[in-house]
Amino acid sequence: MRAHGSPLVIGHRGACGYRPEHTRQAYELAFQLGADFVEPDIVATKDGVLVLRHENEISGTTDVSNRPEFADRRTTKEVDGAPVTGWFTEDFTWAELATLRCRERLGPLRQASASFDGLYPIMRLSHLFDLVDRLAETSDRELGVVAEIKHATYFESIGLPLDELFADELERVGWQHEPNRLVIESFEKTVLRKVRERGIRGSRIYLIEAEGAAFDLVARDGADAASYATEIGEVGLYELATRRGLDAIDGISVDKSLLLDATSDDGTTDLVDRAHAVGLAVFTWTLRPENRFLSQPFRGEGGKGDFGHWRQEFRTIMKSGVDGVFADHPDLALVVRDAAA
Template identity: 55%
Template sequence: MQLVRAERPLVIGHRGAPGYRPEHTRSAYELAFALGADAVEPDVVATRDGVLVLRHENEISGTTDVAKRPEFAAKRTTREVDGKPLTGWFTEDFTWAELSTMRARERLGAIRQSSSSFNDRYPIIRLRDLFALIDTAADEQRRLIRMVAEFKHASHFDALGLPLDELFAAELEEAGWGRGDERLIMESFEPGLLDRLGARGIRGSRIFLIEATGSPYDLVLADGTRATRYDDFVTEAGLLGLADRVDGVSVDKARLIGEPGAAAGAAAAATDASGAPVDRRAAHLPLVGSALVDAAHSAGLEIFTWTLRPENRFLSKGFRRGTARAAYGDWLGEFTLIVGTGVDGIFVDHPDLGVEARDAVFAASASG
């Protein structure tokens, strides 16, 4: 069967379609496919018995009904995750048999009342379940559907004897995806995990996730306060340095729209003490907006961005409308601005809105 391939940018259903259904549920993923997502993004964490499950974090009090389950009350504990103490319930303290009895909840329920109305209806699912869902949807819709697997807290799980790269390789084989192919994209905030996935011969794009601030935790473990900052990776030299290591980067959307002018495609410039413009490339400063996208492409890297959401709570200030946090603002304005920078993929909580924004940019380009 000849599969239809997606246009660019890829519209990636962030944890499925959590704008409409609780994230990481079968219903959220199936809805994402129906709404036209080119790919879906699962967050991957491990159970005590080495099963990869789909949760936003390994701490699950906000995304499941675990706090209401008296049989699991004794498992509430405090752990250090990526150098910070966190209290709650953790996937690594449960077997899959135990987790499979829980029900999913919408993490952003205060904002997403429509999605949270489906709380406690759907069970947690495993990574292997999503492989099967993708295969089925691709066959039914006769198009290529990708998985963008995000590996959460790799160093943390390594220390527990649950290496995510090893467990993932086994899941690929079990699902019939072999060593991976063009359907597979892998991403992590820890570049060392991406290195290990490549060393295992797993095929598929490897994408380095870049936060707005801070440093990758695996580098903090290795280098302490001297750890390379995320900012250092989005200079021209930093992007060139990544080119032989990964296939792309994925940046917080603040790096594309966080500064006036840069996101609109103007020269990405800062100012010095006298107020004179400073070229970020020449000054080896972090790039922003279309200048960042162009530099990534010049280095041979793809560039994605996350997360595009329509509610005022998540929109940049200039695109908010009114004061209600849950109300939709000028989401189309922000989404099309981001698509217009030339990014290769956008992570969205409402896949249909991502498709609409992409279509609007294409239509404007064709008419212009």
């Protein structure tokens, strides 16, 4: 994992600005455009197969709602303390999910990606590792994976422990000892510890939201759960950095709003400097060029789907010293990174 230099460019769910997210075509394109790593979101099927979806609820990213044979699977569940209605990966076998076709979650904003709706199947995690291995054989760069484990507390509560399934998968594909090519991230530190307990090597990154608290802490501590803001405060950040053994983490990955500060001289907060001072790497998400996703000072003329002043925002974020950036359009992030080199 690159430390304190030019940031890694990580294809967020592949190159989902150009192809529907989490498809083989999105991941292949991300590497073709120059991404160093790619990031899959990992959830499980009823029969314990790890698949790549933004969430376990899949109505927004597949054609499941148009499939009459699965109409009776629509339901409402509580996931991480919130009610969610739709179709869920854990109610399908892998064989059933394999019949679905992907669609772009941000279709109204991204016609380029949405134009490929209905063409590509869902990927298994094992498919992605096979793809990276194959592409690495012909590349002069080291290609890697930032694997995000989603809703671990929830999945464990229904008998699908993602740490166990993930460790088993890595052993099957030979990625269990790939510290240079594998980063494991989650919004829950508990699952990061459990993965390490199972002997999986790789950098461990704790994901941080702009507000709220980690669900594993909420499940354990209720209203007394430490907030994300507390965890990246002066004391909290030091405590994260000084965790030892199986509890140790290598860095944090934060919502980009936690790095941007229009009132400061350079447009950024001191979070990266504070994290680096205690030995933690910092990633940030997500670099997107559309006005809808740019922070207010960088929005341009036109509608939500039009590109704003993305170069300026990307440049500001990278100048903070961040170690890795997640980008839906990896080529655009590389344009800015390489111009500053």
